Amino acid sequence: MTTQEFSTMVQKYQALVYTVCHQLVPDVQEAQDLTQETFLAAWRAIDRCPPGFEKQWLARIAANKAKDYLRSAWVRKMNTPGDEVLALEGAPPGMQPEQQVLEVLGEEELTGMILNLREPYCTPCRLVLLEQHTMAEAARLCGRPPKTVEAQVYRAKKMLAQQILQNERIPCERRSVHGTV
Known part of the structure; x- marks a missing residue:
């Protein structure tokens, strides 16, 4: 040509x-x-x-x-997958998305949701999200490979996001529009 x-x-x-x-x-x-x-x-x-x-x-x-x-x-x-719930639209400057979710749900309810996850998701999420361990530390404490723990936390965040979005207390305009949950 x-x-x-x-x-x-x-x-x-x-x-x-x-x-x-x-x-x-x-x-x-x-x-x-x-x-x-x-x-x-x-x-x-x-x-x-x-x-x-x-x-x-x-x-x-x-x-x-x-x-x-x-x-x-x-x-x-x-566009980090799995963090859709934490990327709520319209977060005020200086306010972390995690803090915004906590304000809407309350710390106790969110903690309860994390602790009520089924295994193998509950333990790594508790370690990473509640106890603030790194992924590597959580993997060591769980006795699982680091990539496995990363995948489990990712999937758990998606499950939590789905539960939170189904919660009636989060108005539609504040729900994430980034990707599917």
Whole structure:
């Protein structure tokens, strides 16, 4: 494929590629960046494009670029899974999200919810969330591998988030909208 033919393909499918990226990554700037990355990747791998299937090929590259972006460490760090309940919208400046949850629920109720978790989640959560041990310390105290304890605390936070969101005392506008719980 010549440079002119590729330029024509870019003009023809630019809107499609942007739409695919924007549907997967709602941020406009990121979708535009991913559109450019898609065409750059397409140019580098143009010899692998099946003749007559340029549209589908570009859409697949765009979807893969968007998925790679969503899996990136930066995006995952900015939207830490499992902490949805602690990322309540509208927290006043200087007020930790954990403190906001405590104000709404009360320390006793939240402690009770943690202690009522089923095993294997209760022990690591008690150690990490209530007794303020590090994940490594909790793993040592539980006699479990550190990654196992991290996974158990992550899953327990999701279970707690679900319970808290079902609690009628948290108004809808204060519930998290980040991801599924």
